[in-house]
Amino acid sequence: MAIPNTRRETLNAERTEAQRLVEDLRAERAGILVEQEANPPDDEHDVEGSSVGYERARVGALLAHAEVRLAELEAAAERSTSGTYGRCERCGGPIGEDRLAALPTTRRCVRCASAREELAQTLSRPPPLDVVQLRADINSTIDQSL
Numbered sequence: 001m002a003i004p005n006t007r008r009e010t011l012n013a014e015r016t017e018a019q020r021l022v023e024d025l026r027a028e029r030a031g032i033l034v035e036q037e038a039n040p041p042d043d044e045h046d047v048e049g050s051s052v053g054y055e056r057a058r059v060g061a062l063l064a065h066a067e068v069r070l071a072e073l074e075a076a077a078e079r080s081t082s083g084t085y086g087r088c089e090r091c092g093g094p095i096g097e098d099r100l101a102a103l104p105t106t107r108r109c110v111r112c113a114s115a116r117e118e119l120a121q122t123l124s125r126p127p128p129l130d131v132v133q134l135r136a137d138i139n140s141t142i143d144q145s146l
Helices: 006-037 045-084 097-104 110-124 131-145
Strands: none
Touching: 006 045
């Protein structure tokens, strides 16, 4: 699928923005670590100690998210170069233009993404509990231990 120039430009712009964000967050994290090493907080007595820990965790989480986003954008750019951008990685069918406009890094068409989500929901549900069988198993275990 030939990727329209506007889509390619959008991907490149988003990738540039994601790279800038990753660099900014890395610099912010480095500054927090340098400050923490220079003035280690006494978490037990210093009210600012918990703030430093919170900021470090906040920046770390934002950085992890930004790095994932950057990797997704780079993978989309690679797919655009190889000619597979806009093709579903599962069924090989086209990914709709509306879906690509909303989710430029998507790898699956709506049908395959829906099937994957449905499977994930099914797998995350606990199996039905057979209370009668469970009681029988518990009673059997108790009887065997006596």
